[in-house]
Amino acid sequence: MKKTRMLAALAAAGLALTLVACSSSSGGSSDQVTLKFAHWGSNEEAKTLAAMIDAFQQANPTIKVEDNWIQSDYEQKLTTSIAGGQAPDVAQTSNTQLANFQSAFQPAQVDPSKYYAANIPDGMKVGDQYYAVPFVIKPKVMAVNLQLFKKSAVQPPSLSEPMTVDQFVATAKRLTAGSGKSKTYGSAPLWFNGWLVAEGGDFFTADGQSCTLDTPAALATAKLLMQAQAKDGFAPTTLDAQGQDMFYWLSVGRLAMQPDFGPWDIAKLAGLKSGEFQLVPVPGKGSQLEVNGLSLSKSIRDSKLDAARKFTAFMSTDDRAQSLLTSKASSLGVPVTDSGLKSFEAAAPSLNLKAFETAAGQSRLGASVKNYGQITGAIGDALGSRTAIGAGHEDPAKVLSDLQQKCPAGLTTS
Structure with missing residues (x-):
């Protein structure tokens, strides 16, 4: 009787291990997902993006973001990677570039109510369709x-x-x-x-x-x-x-x-x-208003697509990311959310940084x-x-x- 119970227990344990292995190999929630992220920028801008990526990974430990900083000829190199079937999972884009890459990007999920100026989400449209999630603006x-x-x-x-x-x-x-x-x-x-x-x-x-x-x-x-x-x-x-x-x-x-x-x-x-x-x-x-966004490659699916959407949403609307855009040491640009503006203004309280906020609504999207x-x-x-x-x-x-x-x-x- 004891032998029978022992065999049954071993069989159950073996079945449990098999189920765990199957879950892991089929892309279950415990899987580590790796996203390839391409962007441009100066040394300081790249450091800011690296800090934002680090904040995302701390909040999402099962998602790793490979940081691909393209320091020159960004559009040309992005075009080449897309044509060669090596497109990044997530790519930084601007409102002036979207039409060039529209066919390579997935339609984006954007809630315009999350942004303080209509110009911000509208910059991520080609026609009536969003193709990127906004995460920073660069008004003059x-x-x-x-x-x-x-x-x-x-x-x-x-x-x-x-x-x-x-x-x-x-x-x-x-x-x-x-x-x-x-x-x-x-x-x-x-x-x-x-x-x-x-x-x-x-x-x-x-x-x-x-x-x-x-x-x-x-x-x-x-x-x-x-x-x-x-x-x-x-x-x-x-x-x-x-x-x-x-x-x-x-x-x-x-x-x-x-x-x-x-x-x-x-x-x-x-x-x-x-x-x-x-x-x-x-x-x-x-x-002219420059809006920078994050676009998703048409080729990504399933768990990678879910992870990419989490990443773009975090960069776009989460205070932990938006608060890093401008500091006393450097600035990538102006946040796109109301809550992000508080940390933005605090970065240089002696300056009238509200002028940038005014410019967000005053500036024109071509x-x-x-x-x-x-x-x-x-x-x-x-x-x-x-x-x-x-x-x-x-x-x-x-x-x-x-x-x-x-x-x-x-x-x-x-």
Whole structure:
């Protein structure tokens, strides 16, 4: 009788071990899942992402994230990996890249109510479908050297209300003084892509089907840049600014305003003498908004897909991740959730970081079109080489008209 009971017990134990083994081999909840995650970024940005990944792995010990930091030619290398059947499970993308990779990504699960500005989730759409989960935004604001305003007896800009473009130009002229290497400029060089939005224009129609370069806003932008860089202008020429760090110029008093100030320089600005520098909204009707998201490869399924969705949700909406985006030491960008903004503002309490939050709603999302970077880059190159924005002498109206005619039709499918 005892022998029979012993055999039965051994058989039961063997069955239990078999079931555990089967559960493990079939992808049960105790399995370790490994995700391959590709992203770009500077050294500091990569460190921030590594800290966010570490926070996720501590909260999800059965999921390992392999960090693939692509330091150059990100789009090209991502395209190559997808074409070769080696796509990462999760890839960092931006609103300007989504149309290029749409066919390689799965539709994403996004709850727009979790974000404080409609622009944030909308940046992860191509047409009416989400293809990425947003996790950070990179709006632009304007940094100002208050000492130069005081020296010139000029009223500093409002902390909450953006100047008009005309007010900005008039202020920049008043703040420009001197000549040669000791010249103080009212503004850093202006960027066509950003100021086109400030003037109320854009590169493309809202549906992304055609360019809009023959508009009054585009011509006004070109003329503004030419005026800024003229011999008696209020910003350094392209040649004068080449190889120069405009943030450094701002910090030492050679620039009064830096209108293209991104969140990646928050820590550096906070490290300067308190009370001498501040952040304000960009002039005009805003600037272009960069939204970065996380997209899932079409090829992943089952437990890996579940793990990838957990990872993207954590990075996007969990305080443990969002609170790491900006610190006193570095900044990857601006959080996308209300709760994340509390830690963001605490990173540099002497600065008006709320200007970035204002910019999130004020900034414009352009249409997501294929080859966005190549098209807009070609437009900038043509204006720089053919007009007085750079070394050219042609009428900007003619150049913009030529560019409009050459712009490819059906941009979303080109």
